[in-house]
Amino acid sequence: MAKMYYEVDADPSLVLGKKVLIIGYGSQGHAHALNLADSGVDVTVGLRENSPSTDKAKAAGLKVSTVAEAAKTADLIMFLSPDTVQKKIYEAEVAPQLRPGVAIAFAHGFNVRFGQIAAPADVDVIMIAPKGPGHLLRRTYQEGGGIPSLIAVEQDATGIAHSIALSYAHAIGSTKAGVLDTTFSEETETDLFGEQVVLCGGLASLVQAGFETLVEAGYQPESAYFECLHELKLIVDLLYEEGLSGMWFSVSETAEYGGLTRGPRIVTSETKTEMKKVLEEIQTGKFADEWIAENEAGQPHFNALRKQANDHPIEDVGRQLRAMMPFLSTGKPGIRDISGG
Ligand code: NAD
Ligand code: MG
Numbered sequence: 082m083a084k085m086y087y088e089v090d091a092d093p094s095l096v097l098g099k100k101v102l103i104i105g106y107g108s109q110g111h112a113h114a115l116n117l118a119d120s121g122v123d124v125t126v127g128l129r130e131n132s133p134s135t136d137k138a139k140a141a142g143l144k145v146s147t148v149a150e151a152a153k154t155a156d157l158i159m160f161l162s163p164d165t166v167q168k169k170i171y172e173a174e175v176a177p178q179l180r181p182g183v184a185i186a187f188a189h190g191f192n193v194r195f196g197q198i199a200a201p202a203d204v205d206v207i208m209i210a211p212k213g214p215g216h217l218l219r220r221t222y223q224e225g226g227g228i229p230s231l232i233a234v235e236q237d238a239t240g241i242a243h244s245i246a247l248s249y250a251h252a253i254g255s256t257k258a259g260v261l262d263t264t265f266s267e268e269t270e271t272d273l274f275g276e277q278v279v280l281c282g283g284l285a286s287l288v289q290a291g292f293e294t295l296v297e298a299g300y301q302p303e304s305a306y307f308e309c310l311h312e313l314k315l316i317v318d319l320l321y322e323e324g325l326s327g328m329w330f331s332v333s334e335t336a337e338y339g340g341l342t343r344g345p346r347i348v349t350s351e352t353k354t355e356m357k358k359v360l361e362e363i364q365t366g367k368f369a370d371e372w373i374a375e376n377e378a379g380q381p382h383f384n385a386l387r388k389q390a391n392d393h394p395i396e397d398v399g400r401q402l403r404a405m406m407p408f409l410s411t412g413k414p415g416i417r418d419i420s421g422g
Contacts, residue, residue, distance in 0.1 A: 086232075086260040091251035092244055093120075099184075101249075102127050102155035104148055104170060105162035106134035108215030109188050113161060113253055114143055116222045120252040125151045127174075152178035157249070159186040159209075165376050168197040179204055182238065184245055190269035193235050195369035206236035207246040210268055211255060218253065227254030231263040273363045278356050285390070287347075288313070292395045302398040310399060 096117070103114040104127045111134075118124045126138045127148035138145045152158060152175050160167045171192075175185070184205035185198075192198040193206060200206050211218045213228040221228050230253070232246040239245070243262075250260045276282065288309050295305035319328040329337050362368045375383055390396075403409055 083261055086247055086256060088251065088256045091247045091256050093248060093251055095245050095248035096122055096157070096252050099123070099156035100125070100154055102148070102151045102158045104158065104160050106138045107161065109211070109218070110161035112215040112218035113159060114138065115141060115219055116253040118143060119222070122252055125155070127151045149174040149178065155183065157184045157186060157245070161188060164189060164191045167192045171198045184242065186249065189272065190233070190265035191369070194265045194269040195366055200236060202236070203238050204236065205238050205242040205245065207242050208233040208265060208268060209246055209249050209253070211253065222254035227257030229258040230255035230260050231268055232260055233263045233265050233268060235265045270363050273368065274360050278359055289393060289395060296394065302394060303402060306395060306398045306402060310395065
């Protein structure tokens, strides 16, 4: 088993002695800022002049400033703006203010792993990546718990960068659940692989292809929707609670036998070969180059793909069916931010 860190392993005084600048007040930003402040840390939220988040952060009792202004005195600067704008913010507002011994921190390794942000050698570069969406990070902390975090050190100028990262993880509540060491490469590459191959990309393609197969064979789109999309929730809950074997145990024997014999015909060795290629594109930086260029061009291909996905027939029938099930999406403000980082 890998080494896990818990409350007794952290030195809370390290982060308590620092002025912390949280850049951004979105999903992760609000949770980090509020958890740190409740733990007694001196926090400032860095936002654009006319940011719509300014009022929210002030109403929550937090200090708000521009990034450039707060960076002049900050000892630890956490980047929680979208990954696609971090390089610009770093170059324009953070880099000119950096002093020796300051720590810059991330909740996802993309920009450091792919060379978009390279700090001077006298600055610590660390990661504290909570393994969950921001609203859960906040809610669990308020309930007296925490969600696990990964921490990493890319650059250790102070000699205590790891202890600083662990102290920060402690202050956002993560040492209650467990903190695990990783590296910027491991976190970034596994995160991209997971979202591309299994969690988001692979799953969406599997669901669409199953739906299309049933509809093309003449079955009702409503039946195909329930079968290939709606019921996934029940199966995923079983996986989450009891693993694959718990899922096999809970479904009927017919489902178990049919699944065990047919599943490997759907995800074949050919599929796995393609997975390896996708992983290689991540490792070599090919995917990162493509995504960075796409952003520089204003996301034309991305927007076209989004439109295409949104116009798929499974979405039409799904919207109609879910409109009759309003209870599905009530009380879930964070429903749209679960795939970040
Ligand atoms: P988000 O989109 O929810 O919020 C981004 C925030 O940045 C917003 O408040 C926005 O107003 C602000 N912002 C945008 N441009 C800015 C600028 N120029 N200057 C200052 N602020 C600016 O983002 P998020 O999902 O919280 O992601 C933040 C980071 O956390 C990313 O690195 C992401 O990979 C990582 N992460 C996210 C999650 C998640 O659950 N969403 C989980 C783990 C890690
Ligand atoms: Mg992820």
